[in-house]
Amino acid sequence: MTTASRRASLRPGKKSIATEPGAAQRASRRRTVRRKRRTNSVTMGIVGWFLGIVFFFPVLWMVITSFKTEAQAYTNSPTIVFRPTLSEYSAVFHSGVWPYVANSAFATVVSTLIVLALATPCAFALSLRPVRKTRDVLFFFISTKMLPVVAAIIPIYIAARDLHMLDNVFTLIVLYTAMNLPIAVWMMRSFFLEVPGELLEAAEMDGAPLRRTVTEVILPVVAPGLAATALICCIFAWNEFFLAVNITATKAATMPVFLVGFISSEGLYFAQLAAAATVATLPVVLAGWIAQRQLVRGLSFGAIK
Amino acid sequence: MAEVKYENATCIYPGADRPAVDSLALAVKDGEFVVMVGPSGCGKTTALRMLAGLEEIDDGSIRIDGQDMVGVPSRDRDIAMVFQNYALYPSKTVAENMGFALKMHGVPKDERARRVREAAKLLDLEQFLDRKPRHLSGGQRQRVAMGRAIVREPKVFCMDEPLSNLDAQLRVQTRTQIAELQRRLKVTTVYVTHDQVEAMTMGDRVAVMRLGKLQQFASPTELYDHPANVFVAGFIGSPAMNRLEGTLTPDGIHTGGVTIRPPDALLRAAQGHGKLVVGIRPEHLSVGGSDLALKVELVEDLGSDSYIYGHLSGDRDAKIIVRAGREHPQPGELIKVGVDTAHLHLFDAASGERVGE
Numbered sequence: 001m002t003t004a005s006r007r008a009s010l011r012p013g014k015k016s017i018a019t020e021p022g023a024a025q026r027a028s029r030r031r032t033v034r035r036k037r038r039t040n041s042v043t044m045g046i047v048g049w050f051l052g053i054v055f056f057f058p059v060l061w062m063v064i065t066s067f068k069t070e071a072q073a074y075t076n077s078p079t080i081v082f083r084p085t086l087s088e089y090s091a092v093f094h095s096g097v098w099p100y101v102a103n104s105a106f107a108t109v110v111s112t113l114i115v116l117a118l119a120t121p122c123a124f125a126l127s128l129r130p131v132r133k134t135r136d137v138l139f140f141f142i143s144t145k146m147l148p149v150v151a152a153i154i155p156i157y158i159a160a161r162d163l164h165m166l167d168n169v170f171t172l173i174v175l176y177t178a179m180n181l182p183i184a185v186w187m188m189r190s191f192f193l194e195v196p197g198e199l200l201e202a203a204e205m206d207g208a209p210l211r212r213t214v215t216e217v218i219l220p221v222v223a224p225g226l227a228a229t230a231l232i233c234c235i236f237a238w239n240e241f242f243l244a245v246n247i248t249a250t251k252a253a254t255m256p257v258f259l260v261g262f263i264s265s266e267g268l269y270f271a272q273l274a275a276a277a278t279v280a281t282l283p284v285v286l287a288g289w290i291a292q293r294q295l296v297r298g299l300s301f302g303a304i305k
Numbered sequence: 306m307a308e309v310k311y312e313n314a315t316c317i318y319p320g321a322d323r324p325a326v327d328s329l330a331l332a333v334k335d336g337e338f339v340v341m342v343g344p345s346g347c348g349k350t351t352a353l354r355m356l357a358g359l360e361e362i363d364d365g366s367i368r369i370d371g372q373d374m375v376g377v378p379s380r381d382r383d384i385a386m387v388f389q390n391y392a393l394y395p396s397k398t399v400a401e402n403m404g405f406a407l408k409m410h411g412v413p414k415d416e417r418a419r420r421v422r423e424a425a426k427l428l429d430l431e432q433f434l435d436r437k438p439r440h441l442s443g444g445q446r447q448r449v450a451m452g453r454a455i456v457r458e459p460k461v462f463c464m465d466e467p468l469s470n471l472d473a474q475l476r477v478q479t480r481t482q483i484a485e486l487q488r489r490l491k492v493t494t495v496y497v498t499h500d501q502v503e504a505m506t507m508g509d510r511v512a513v514m515r516l517g518k519l520q521q522f523a524s525p526t527e528l529y530d531h532p533a534n535v536f537v538a539g540f541i542g543s544p545a546m547n548r549l550e551g552t553l554t555p556d557g558i559h560t561g562g563v564t565i566r567p568p569d570a571l572l573r574a575a576q577g578h579g580k581l582v583v584g585i586r587p588e589h590l591s592v593g594g595s596d597l598a599l600k601v602e603l604v605e606d607l608g609s610d611s612y613i614y615g616h617l618s619g620d621r622d623a624k625i626i627v628r629a630g631r632e633h634p635q636p637g638e639l640i641k642v643g644v645d646t647a648h649l650h651l652f653d654a655a656s657g658e659r660v661g662e
Contacts, residue, residue, distance in 0.1 A: 202393075204358075208380070216405075
């Protein structure tokens with residue numbers, strides 16, 4: 001059903017009122033408006049699909065390539081019809097990917113948990129209990145993201161070296177926490193700002209101390225926001241490459257570092273790289289899919305009015 | 306069960322050029338239902354929030370049962386509040402919403418369940434106890450908000466325009482329910498509204514406020530019959546009281562091209578005031594008299610009776626409303642109306658204060 005016809009069927013009897021003089025004219029105008037709206041939505045649809053394909057195509061190409069053999073992956077022009085094989089995947093899994101996955105997962109999960117634990121009270125204070133310098137504090141947080149990591153890598157490297165923390169997954173955790181904290185604070189703050197002030201006041205009137213107000217009243221309301229923030233932190237930490245490649249070697253190296261290993265001096269292993277990259281992408285896609293329901297749920301629906 | 310006393314309580318918002326609530330002095334008796342009413346920005350909600358502890362008391366004090374509340378946090382005041390948009394906890398069920406305060410005060414689980422059930426029964430919410438607020442209608446949410454307040458059995462109820470989010474019909478119905486509930490529970494209640502009909506129908510006494518200042522604090526009848534100033538006269542009553550400028554003459558009061566003679570006592574009281582505002586309620590004017598000449602602009606037929614909107618024939622700005630029966634003149638007609646001088650109100654034109662008792 002098109003949007004227009006659906007709209008019409010939602011409002012039965014709309015047509016039957018057209019009896020008085022001038023009504024026909026009005027109806028025709030309404031039809032024109034509706035037609036214009038339909039053309040608009042068709043145009044938007046085409047643009048949407050086009051952009052979607054442009055963005056999705058490389059991902060699709062990666063997934064397709066991962067099911068080819070190395071020889072097929074190299075042909076030019078590319079093989080369109082081929083018998084899919086899992087051989088490259090098995091090669092990836094037999095090339096010692098698991099320690100990298102473990103490092104990535106550990107660094108991602110732990111840093112995200114720390115970020116949430118720190119960002120939640122911070123954002124709460126900055127949104128619901130603002131003080132005179134709140135804006136400055138917020139600006140400070142975001143300003144830490146303005147310095148390119150490249151500019152900071154030498155001090156970071158030296159500090160890690162002198163602390164004997166190079167090639168250590170806990171160093172990554174500290175760095176990823178620092179990296180994601182400002183974003184998390186800003187995100188959580190915007191979610192906290194959506195919490196109606198009356199909810200806090202109601203809890204106050206009901207005699208709830210601050211801690212219970214936060215855990216029993218506020219957090220359930222901002223749960224979707226918390227999920228969104230956690231997802232963003234996970235994605236950023238999981239995909240982080242620059243820091244990992246510079247301060248890890250063998251023990252603490254993560255998935256992105258592992259992927260680079262396929263670009264070797266003997267040449268590129270296209271199919272295997274594609275398979276490994278697909279494996280590396282899966283957790284993020286999965287996390288996004290799981291969090292989706294939380295993300296789209298209305299933030300405080302039912303709280304007011 | 307408590308008396309509430311505002312003692313010159315003042316609240317000043319930072320950066321405001323006048324206090325939001327200016328030296329409010331008001332004593333609410335134990336078990337009384339007091340309504341604070343006024344146009345928006347009059348300070349009624351601020352006054353209520355000061356009592357609830359959600360707004361600072363910058364000067365003066367508020368006492369509950371003689372105890373000074375300055376500096377006492379909300380949670381220690383034993384006050385329950387019903388918010389305009391209810392502020393129900395969206396993640397909790399109706400029962401959890403209603404029992405939350407009891408839980409916070411360490412009331413045992415069975416006791417809590419019993420009291421929630423009692424309140425739910427009172428408010429006809431029993432079948433909704435396991436639902437979340439988002440699955441309730443506006444009226445049901447409003448009742449849950451009420452329930453959350455009454456399960457606590459607090460010293461004072463604070464209600465901040467609790468009916469303003471309901472549709473007209475439900476509002477009227479809920480209005481009587483709340484008033485009746487309060488009479489039954491006998492809990493001291495301060496109720497804020499901008500709707501003078503709500504104020505008149507619900508309150509034992511009504512506090513009319515304007516620009517942060519208390520205008521009059523009296524029973525609904527008293528407010529209607531003896532408004533303390535021009536503002537109260539115009540605010541209470543629907544349609545509003547007619548107000549005409551007039552001057553004192555030896556024979557009476559000259560207004561609208563005629564001289565009206567008020568009762569002697571009132572005329573004596575008016576001596577020395579010079580410029581006056583004459584107040585006459587629409588029901589104290591009658592079509593077919595011989596006092597004022599009126600050009601009819603519009604007639605509102607309400608079925609049982611009608612209101613005639615017009616202006617004095619010589620003065621387009623002197624608007625007059627007359628209550629008439631089912632038989633009424635048509636727009637454009639010129640009519641004569643009589644004034645029931647026994648129900649005349651006089652106000653000093655300069656100060657706005659009532660003249661006479």
